[in-house]
Amino acid sequence: MPNTATRPRSVDSYRATIAALVTDLPIERLPVADCLGLVLAEDVTAPIALPPFDNSAMDGYAVRSVDVVGASEDNPVELPVSEDIPAGRTDVVPLLPGTAHRIMTGAPVPPGADTVVQVELTDSGVEHVRIFAAVALGTHLRRTGEDVREGSTVMHSGTVLGPAQLGFLAALGLSHLPVRRRPRVLILSTGTELVEPGKPLTHGQIYESNSVHIAAAVEEIGGVATVLRSVPDDVEALYKTLEPHLHDHDLLVTTGGVSAGAYEVVKDALAGEGVEFLKVAVQPGGPQGFGTYMGLPVVTLPGNPVSAALSFELFVRPALLRAMGRPNVDRKRVTAKSTAAMKSPAGKKQYRRGFHEAGSVQAVPVGGPGSHLLMAFAQSNCLIEIPEDVTEVAEGGEVQLLMLAP
Numbered sequence: 093m094p095n096t097a098t099r100p101r102s103v104d105s106y107r108a109t110i111a112a113l114v115t116d117l118p119i120e121r122l123p124v125a126d127c128l129g130l131v132l133a134e135d136v137t138a139p140i141a142l143p144p145f146d147n148s149a150m151d152g153y154a155v156r157s158v159d160v161v162g163a164s165e166d167n168p169v170e171l172p173v174s175e176d177i178p179a180g181r182t183d184v185v186p187l188l189p190g191t192a193h194r195i196m197t198g199a200p201v202p203p204g205a206d207t208v209v210q211v212e213l214t215d216s217g218v219e220h221v222r223i224f225a226a227v228a229l230g231t232h233l234r235r236t237g238e239d240v241r242e243g244s245t246v247m248h249s250g251t252v253l254g255p256a257q258l259g260f261l262a263a264l265g266l267s268h269l270p271v272r273r274r275p276r277v278l279i280l281s282t283g284t285e286l287v288e289p290g291k292p293l294t295h296g297q298i299y300e301s302n303s304v305h306i307a308a309a310v311e312e313i314g315g316v317a318t319v320l321r322s323v324p325d326d327v328e329a330l331y332k333t334l335e336p337h338l339h340d341h342d343l344l345v346t347t348g349g350v351s352a353g354a355y356e357v358v359k360d361a362l363a364g365e366g367v368e369f370l371k372v373a374v375q376p377g378g379p380q381g382f383g384t385y386m387g388l389p390v391v392t393l394p395g396n397p398v399s400a401a402l403s404f405e406l407f408v409r410p411a412l413l414r415a416m417g418r419p420n421v422d423r424k425r426v427t428a429k430s431t432a433a434m435k436s437p438a439g440k441k442q443y444r445r446g447f448h449e450a451g452s453v454q455a456v457p458v459g460g461p462g463s464h465l466l467m468a469f470a471q472s473n474c475l476i477e478i479p480e481d482v483t484e485v486a487e488g489g490e491v492q493l494l495m496l497a498p
């Protein structure tokens with residue numbers, strides 16, 4: 093008797109299921125340098141002002157502007173230089189009227205000075221300086237608090253920390269930040285036919301590539317990937333491989349062994365152990381599984397390389413980003429016109445690989461729908477989404493794109 097398959101789950105519903113499986117990551121105070129791509133978990137109040145003191149924006153001379161009034165090339169003003177203030181000098185040396193202090197960029201402007209004359213407008217004198225231009229009051233001064241007022245809220249919880257945010261927070265003197273920590277993802281590929289790249293291949297074998305793709309995709313969003321040696325289609329080998337790693341990860345992602353054949357190692361090992369296997373109305377990526385094995389959330393992806401990659405993209409990536417606290421977990425969507433006609437199975441959302449140039453109105457389908465077409469995937473920068481109720485897209489027909497890369 094044929095298997096009576098239950099109705100496949102929709103992409104959106106399965107996406108919500110996987111989002112609920114991966115719980116919010118704990119908040120930790122991590123060194124600023126380790127926070128790239130993480131999400132700030134509390135508002136930040138400035139502990140100091142920026143700049144923290146009035147300082148010079150130029151190498152030159154700190155003066156009172158009234159002392160250089162009328163200075164010109166033909167009629168320079170000469171002032172005695174009483175102090176030298178390199179950046180980093182910490183004592184306070186007031187400027188007396190009618191004198192100048194030589195000062196460097198970033199050095200504290202002495203009390204009494206209200207203007208900096210850049211060195212190019214002088215004779216660079218050390219004991220006395222001749223100034224060849226009148227300079228307006230306040231020129232080249234960087235005022236205390238001009239950028240940030242001490243005690244003000246400078247960044248809100250939920251901000252994604254990129255280079256600019258991290259550099260700014262370091263400038264405020266913060267060494268550690270409250271963030272949701274990185275997700276630690278355990279990756280296991282299965283299949284007796286799999287051979288590690290770099291080793292010789294025999295007829296009937298293929299190189300293992302899913303773990304490379306999935307680990308890179310985890311790391312791309314700021315996660316930490318632990319890739320286990322792939323296991324053959326042997327249930328005991330799978331249990332043994334997983335065992336030492338179950339307690340120090342947030343999610344297990346497996347690939348392969350979930351469809352309808354005789355050697356479905358993931359299904360055989362995890363069905364009845366907290367993992368449910370089902371069909372999702374998507375192509376590629378139909379056979380899926382999810383659940384919790386020995387306390388560890390698990391997503392079991394299908395083995396075909398494009399299916400595994402797309403399933404990660406559609407279901408796991410947004411779940412991890414959400415758990416990290418990312419405010420937006422969706423890819424940018426673009427509407428474009430397909431340069432070729434395409435067919436799609438009724439009742440399934442199909443994701444074709446495509447190429448879209450920024451600013452263009454066109455989307456070029458790359459390769460066919462087959463879930464083994466890896467080169468086409470590598471040459472694409474977007475997914476072309478064909479809805480469940482569309483079975484044919486005409487040449488020039490409108491399609492929705494999910495941008496994977498700019």
Ligand SMILES: Nc1nc2c(c(=O)[nH]1)N[C@H]1C(S)=C(S)[C@@H](COP(=O)(O)OP(=O)(O)OC[C@H]3O[C@@H](n4cnc5c(N)ncnc54)[C@H](O)[C@@H]3O)O[C@H]1N2
Pocket residue numbers: 281282283285286298299300301302303347348349350351352353356376377378379393394395396397399463
């Ligand atoms: N009778 C049926 N057969 C299949 C069905 C079905 O519904 N009924 N579904 C097909 C679909 S769709 C997919 S997707 C695959 C999923 O199968 P599995 O998850 O069991 O994956 P495997 O059989 O282990 O592998 C499929 C394919 O992918 C290659 N593979 C697997 N792992 C890797 C890896 N880590 N790196 C590179 N390549 C990998 C493997 O050699 C196979 O060629 O099932 C269909 N069959």
Ligand code: MOO
Pocket residue numbers: 374375376377378379394396399400463
């Ligand atoms: O769903 Mo399979 O993923 O079509 O190749």
